[in-house]
Structures are given as structure tokens and as C-alpha cells.
Amino acid sequence: MGAIQGFEIRRSSAALRGGGTMLRQQPTVAKYIDTSICIGCKACEVACQEWNDLPLVKTEQVGTYQTMPSLAPNFWNLIQFREIDTGPHGFAWLLRKDQCMHCADPGCLAACPAPGAIVQYQNGIVDVDPEKCIGCGLCEPGCPFDVPRYTARDNKMAKCTLCVDRVTVGLEPACIKACPTGCLQFGDKSSLLALGAHRVKQLQDDGFASAAVYDPPGVGGTSVITVLKHGDHPEWYGLPKDPSVPTTVSLWKRVLHPIGFVAMAAAIFGAIGHFMAFGPKKPVDTAKDAGKEV
Amino acid sequence: MSELGIPGASQRRGPTVMDVARDREDVVVGDEIVRHKLSSRIIHWTVALFFVGALLTGMPIWSPVFGWMAYLFGGLSVCRWLHAWLGVAFSAATVVMFFFWLSDMRFDENDKKFSFIDYLKFSAAEDPNVGKYNAGQKLFFWSILFAMLLVLLTGIPLWWPKSFSWRLRQVCIVLHDVGFIYWFVAIVGHIYLGTAAEPGTFRSMTRGTVTRAWARLHHPKWFRDVTGGRG
Numbered sequence: 020m021g022a023i024q025g026f027e028i029r030r031s032s033a034a035l036r037g038g039g040t041m042l043r044q045q046p047t048v049a050k051y052i053d054t055s056i057c058i059g060c061k062a063c064e065v066a067c068q069e070w071n072d073l074p075l076v077k078t079e080q081v082g083t084y085q086t087m088p089s090l091a092p093n094f095w096n097l098i099q100f101r102e103i104d105t106g107p108h109g110f111a112w113l114l115r116k117d118q119c120m121h122c123a124d125p126g127c128l129a130a131c132p133a134p135g136a137i138v139q140y141q142n143g144i145v146d147v148d149p150e151k152c153i154g155c156g157l158c159e160p161g162c163p164f165d166v167p168r169y170t171a172r173d174n175k176m177a178k179c180t181l182c183v184d185r186v187t188v189g190l191e192p193a194c195i196k197a198c199p200t201g202c203l204q205f206g207d208k209s210s211l212l213a214l215g216a217h218r219v220k221q222l223q224d225d226g227f228a229s230a231a232v233y234d235p236p237g238v239g240g241t242s243v244i245t246v247l248k249h250g251d252h253p254e255w256y257g258l259p260k261d262p263s264v265p266t267t268v269s270l271w272k273r274v275l276h277p278i279g280f281v282a283m284a285a286a287i288f289g290a291i292g293h294f295m296a297f298g299p300k301k302p303v304d305t306a307k308d309a310g311k312e313v
Numbered sequence: 314m315s316e317l318g319i320p321g322a323s324q325r326r327g328p329t330v331m332d333v334a335r336d337r338e339d340v341v342v343g344d345e346i347v348r349h350k351l352s353s354r355i356i357h358w359t360v361a362l363f364f365v366g367a368l369l370t371g372m373p374i375w376s377p378v379f380g381w382m383a384y385l386f387g388g389l390s391v392c393r394w395l396h397a398w399l400g401v402a403f404s405a406a407t408v409v410m411f412f413f414w415l416s417d418m419r420f421d422e423n424d425k426k427f428s429f430i431d432y433l434k435f436s437a438a439e440d441p442n443v444g445k446y447n448a449g450q451k452l453f454f455w456s457i458l459f460a461m462l463l464v465l466l467t468g469i470p471l472w473w474p475k476s477f478s479w480r481l482r483q484v485c486i487v488l489h490d491v492g493f494i495y496w497f498v499a500i501v502g503h504i505y506l507g508t509a510a511e512p513g514t515f516r517s518m519t520r521g522t523v524t525r526a527w528a529r530l531h532h533p534k535w536f537r538d539v540t541g542g543r544g
Contacts, residue, residue: 033376033377033380034377035377035378035380132374132375132376132377132389133389134377134380134389153374153389153390153392153393154390154393155374155393155471155474156471156474156475156479156482157471157474157482157486159474159479159482160479160480160482160483160486165479169474169475173390174474174475265483267483267484267486267487268483270487271486271487271490275487275490275491275494276376278494279375279376279490279493279494279497280376280378282494282497282498283494283497283498283501285498286497286498286501286502287501289501290501290502290505290509290510293433293505293510294505294509294510297433297434297435298435299509299510299511299512300435300510300511300512300530300531301512301513302512302513302524302526302527302529302530302531
């Protein structure tokens with residue numbers, strides 16, 4: 020799917036100038052996931068496949084209540100299951116919906132060298148344009164959540180679009196529509212954060228003292244916010260504790276690029292300056308062809 | 314004029330410079346000295362062609378500032394594919410070039426005295442012991458070779474992203490860029506010194522020959538060696 024008409028582009032990969040007009044007011048949207056009431060029914064997985072016209076993939080028995088070992092280029096929404104030893108008082112069965120987190124500061128977009136292949140709309144949705152994707156695979160090192168997957172043909176990146184085609188026309192994403200327990204919600208991020216805070220309070224009252232909303236500040240927050248009963252241990256859910264755009268991506272884009280440009284310019288202007296200061300080094304023959312310059 | 318009346322016939326003694334330069338070098342022919350035989354020149358320009366190709370297909374991927382270069386090849390998707398193959402071709406050609414010139418590129422005792430800063434001052438005082446290549450040229454040769462190995466090895470995981478872990482590829486991107494930046498700077502210096510800065514040099518890579526005066530100025534020991542000291 021290409022960039023969506025009617026949506027302002029906030030940021031675009033490998034862009035020198037440009038982007039949207041910033042005229043439209045499009046508040047940041049979010050997907051809200053309450054892991055505490057997910058029953059692992061996989062309705063969201065099926066809805067995702069169906070809406071996005073993805074082929075029904077053959078499931079893989081991994082020995083748990085999980086459909087597939089991990090996300091795939093044609094499988095953008097996975098309910099992950101983990102059995103965790105929570106300490107002396109027992110264990111927990113943790114279900115978490117895994118998909119693109121739609122970071123406010125997307126590492127994939129920062130790492131992408133193809134202009135416009137990864138865009139972030141004004142409403143926070145991070146989308147891929149396969150027509151512009153060159154299949155280099157550089158977005159993967161940029162992602163702290165291990166989301167990008169590559170197609171068999173031309174290595175194009177594929178991931179959850181937050182159903183941007185539905186959102187444009189005022190519908191909620193397909194996974195949200197299919198969820199039977201209300202554990203998935205969609206709307207303005209600010210109101211869903213308020214809902215999350217309310218739910219966290221309930222969980223704390225129920226004895227889950229460390230319950231929290233996962234909205235990691237290291238990537239500027241995400242447009243997929245997750246309520247965790249064990250908020251002090253996001254890694255129990257397969258979420259990184261303090262994700263950020265990897266240092267190598269910053270090193271490469273913010274340090275190596277300026278150094279490279281300066282070095283390239285210095286080489287060219289250095290050569291010109293040297294020529295002016297020291298001139299050409301001409302041989303003048305003194306013996307055979309005396310005085311003749313070459 | 315010869316007795317036969319053919320213009321220039323009297324000067325025709327044996328093969329011409331171009332005949333000699335086809336398969337021999339370090340020989341004096343008339344006023345010229347053959348510096349690079351034909352095969353050396355061909356391998357040099359083969360390396361140069363693939364290098365420029367890889368540069369022009371790689372730079373638009375490196376930064377959108379150079380995005381216009383991608384259009385020379387049919388777009389960024391073509392560059393992503395072509396860049397890898399040009400890189401392999403460049404590396405292969407560089408290996409061939411390496412064996413062509415290896416024997417001339419070994420450092421000797423005299424090279425230790427070489428100062429790049431002093432060299433760039435273009436002063437008249439030239440070290441009389443500089444042979445066919447000075448220490449700067451030898452250093453350029455070796456550094457280009459090591460940069461080639463670095464950029465080739467880091468390029469392989471970037472070529473096949475699905476076959477290598479992203480942690481490895483993260484490191485490869487940074488090192489690939491370091492190699493590229495070094496190359497760019499080095500090649501600007503190489504082209505400058507081989508053309509505008511030192512007139513009479515470029516023809517050694519086209520016609521294959523240099524003048525006696527050029528050889529005496531830039532490579533005095535080589536000049537003595539090839540002329541047998543008769544200069």
C-alpha cells in the first residue's frame with residue numbers, strides 16, 4: 020500500500036526536505052492492548068490475515084498456545100504465549116499481542132535509505148510503501164522490537180500497517196474489531212492512556228502492585244500501548260525493558276554521515292587548495308631536451 | 314629524409330614505443346620510458362570502472378543527497394542489486410591488480426624516510442633513492458587493498474540480509490561506511506596527484522609512457538635503473 024491520500028506525512032525515510040503541509044490536525048492514534056484480559060483466542064490474527072488479503076499461513080506447533088514461532092512477512096499479528104516463573108508464589112501464563120509498535124521515533128524509518136519507503140503519518144501510524152522499498156534490510160537493525168520481516172520476492176519489508184486503510188475512513192483496525200473481550204481498543208492515544216491508567220489502578224488494587232502501561236519513552240512512546248500486570252518485567256512478555264533506536268543507527272546516521280560529508284568536502288577542497296598553494300610539480304629537463312616542459 | 318624517399322623512414326629503427334609498451338615496461342624507447350605495459354593499464358582501468366560504478370550505485374543508498382545518481386542506473390532498487398555485483402567485480406579486479414603490482418609494492422628501508430607532509434610541499438629537494446613507486450604510492454596500494462577486503466567482507470551480510478543476524482549487519486553497516494569514506498578521500502587524492510598536481514603522470518596510464526624528465530624528477534632511482542645510469 021502506498022502513502023495514503025488525506026493523511027499528512029509527519030516523517031519520511033531518507034527525506035532531505037518535504038513531508039506534509041502540517042495543516043491538518045490529526046491527533047495521535049493508538050492501539051490499546053490489555054494483556055490481563057486477553058484470552059488468546061487468536062481472532063485478531065485471523066482478522067488481520069483476512070482484512071489485509073494475506074494468505075492463510077500454515078500454523079506451526081511450537082508446544083505452547085502460540086500459532087507461529089514469530090512474525091512472518093505474511094503474518095503481521097501474533098499472540099505470543101509465555102509461561103513464566105513469577106517467583107516464590109507461583110507462575111503466570113502471559114499472552115501478548117505482538118506486532119509493529121508504531122514508535123513515535125521509529126528506528127526503522129531512521130535506518131531506511133530509500134526515500135519514502137517508510138513513512139510516519141501525522142497520526143503516528145508508521146507505514147511501508149513496497150513500491151519504494153528497495154529490499155536492503157537495513158530497517159531491521161533499526162527496530163528495537165524485531166518487527167520487520169522480508170518477503171521472498173525482492174526482500175521487501177512487510178509489517179502491521181495499523182490498518183491505515185481502515186483508519187483513513189474512520190474504521191478501527193481489523194484486529195480491534197474482531198476482539199471479543201474488549202482487551203483491544205482503538206482511539207486517541209491520550210484517552211487510551213487515561214483508560215490504561217484506570218486499568219492499572221484496578222490491577223494494583225487487585226494485588227498486582229507493579230502493573231503498568233508499556234509506552235517506552237526511549238522511542239518517544241509508541242502507538243501501541245500495552246497494559247502489563249507485571250509492568251516491572253516487560254521482558255516476561257517478550258518486550259525490551261528500555262528500548263531505543265540502536266546506537267549503531269545513531270552512530271551511522273548522526274556521526275558517520277556528517278564526518279563523511281566533511282571528509283569528502285575536505286578532500287575535494289583540499290586538492291583545489293593544494294593546487295593553488297603549491298602548484299603543479301612540473302619536470303623540467305636540464306639535459307637532453309633542455310628547457311622543454313612536459 | 315631517407316634514401317628511399319619515405320618520410321620518417323630513417324627514424325624507423327626497430328619497434329615503436331607503442332609496440333614495446335604492449336608487453337614490456339621499465340624500458341627506454343627513444344625519448345620515452347615505458348612505465349605501464351598494456352595489461353597493467355587495462356587492469357587499472359577495469360578496477361577504476363568497477364570502482365566508479367560501485368561508488369555511483371552505493372552513494373545514493375548512503376545518503377539521499379546523492380539520490381540523483383540512482384537515476385543513472387534506473388533507480389534505487391536497481392542500485393541495491395547492481396551495487397553488490399559491481400562490488401564483487403571491483404574486488405575480483407583488485408585481486409588481479411594486486412598480483413600484477415605486488416612485487417613493486419614491497420616497502421624497503423628507504424620508504425621509512427618518506428614524509429607525506431614534506432612530499433606535499435612539492436619542494437625541489439627530491440629523495441634520490443625513490444624507485445618506481447614512492448612510499449606514498451605503496452601505502453595507497455596497500456590501504457586500497459585492505460579497504461577492499463573490509464568493504465567486501467562487510468558487504469556480504471548486507472547483500473543477503475535474511476542470511477545474517479541483524480546484530481552483525483549493524484556492525485557491517487558502520488564498517489562499510491568507514492571503508493567508503495576512506496576510499497572517497499583516497500581516490501580524490503589519487504586522481505588529483507595523477508592529473509593536475511603532477512603533469513606528465515596521467516599519460517603513464519593511457520599511452521603507458523613517461524618522459525625522461527618526469528622519471529628523473531619523480532622517481533630518480535627508477536630512472537637510473539631503467540637508463541642504466543646513463544640518464
